[in-house]
Amino acid sequence: MTATETFVAHRNLLFTVAYEMLGSAADAEDVLQETWLRWADVDLGEVRDERAYLVRITTRLALNRLRTMKRRKESYVGPWLPEPLLTAPDVAEDVELAESVSMALMLVLETLAPTERAVFVLREVFEFGYDEIAAAVGKTPAAVRQIAHRARKHVDARRPRETVSARETRAVLESFQRALATRDFQSLLDVLAPDVVLLSDGGGVKQAALRPVAGADKVVRFMSGGIGRTDAVLTSGLTVVNGNPALVLNLNGELDGVMAVRLDGGRISGLYYVRNPEKLTRVESETSLTLR
Template structure:
């Protein structure tokens, strides 16, 4: 019994994380799935994988519906909880994209059912019939949900023609400039219409709205560079590279652990189109504990 569950534990977490955007909630879903699995009648389970994914998906949907209500009153922009990914994930363009901050932000604009269908079909490749059974919907309904979700995502998250290597190089240039406090270097790689997202959740200092445009973003970054943050003096901050949500990222540590993660999205011209800065301490637990997304 436990062997079958452990075999698919990583998959369950990966599905739940992409549906919910938070590692803590995804872990809770996995634990609740185990409880349902432990109580299930084995004779009724023909395919353990499909059965477990069905439970996890529906538990994640329940949590997502209640979370969306809470997120309506969230202080400032809401960003997904950053999570470490294995370095080789960054080499797999499709896998890295499926867990990227930029895509997860877009998925936030879908309905819960659209998001679940998109994740199960587009990311994990489950057939429509299996998704329909998991969600207790007709196959035709699932196909419609999937088509709407795919169209919505494509409109807001077009596939870039720029090669993976070029995009990573642009990310590296930005991170090097950030590490060196080089504001001029940062400005050189920003797209004119760059957007800065800062998620402090009302618990630490952050912009209460997204910041748009290279000039405004540059001024914001200049204002926060080299100053105390979250009670940590600049001399006590340590900077380290990491792969976060499938992309090269910067983690800023204080004496007690991470205080900021910084990741970016790159456009077709090799410029920084979006910056995602997460400093809400509640959202840094996965990075603090070294939790790595398994799939």
């Protein structure tokens, strides 16, 4: 294959790697553009494994971008949430892929240092070997093993405790959706875990809570004073975002945001509401993701 054909064949994989490292589709696209420019200058005769070579370029560029983003996030207004992606329904059927790009896990990955995140993503999600990862992150294989162990332990302590099926998530979201539509806040309380936490990302552009809202009563009060207010015409629809069922909410006929959830014990323990318009550009057309 030509350089172009090879890049196109692996593009969805490279985007998925970059997105899982960055949590931003826009930044992932920038990384892919830079990857292509570097790949176009490579002597293909010297490349033994084209897939691994491309992933190595993408990882190095994403690591550089991740360090830059860290400074950007420090000045971000309110909580920072990953950019939601409209994904094909069949992504939800791939349990490993759906979990790896879920809002809940992506937020856990945000708590890792850049190199830890890269190692975790390449090892635990994409199952790359230690030698391949070492070449991508500029560490020895022995160091990568230690980093992988540390990152895995960190993530396991914070990731959702149980695997929840798409069907169960959809059923809970439908109950949540009905409660919102009818402004039945008692029913809303019924689907929320007592210690539920809501994170809303307005990016300083749209109104959002500047800090996490914790506790079912506080979350219901927050929602009743915002998207649940009586003068607002709220409509919502179920969709698949980041491989998992989610809600797209429209307020007075305009796209207001995307709401993803985390479930524990059959109730909503995490609500992730992205309202920043700059992060809502990828919810109208599907983004292709893959682990291979």
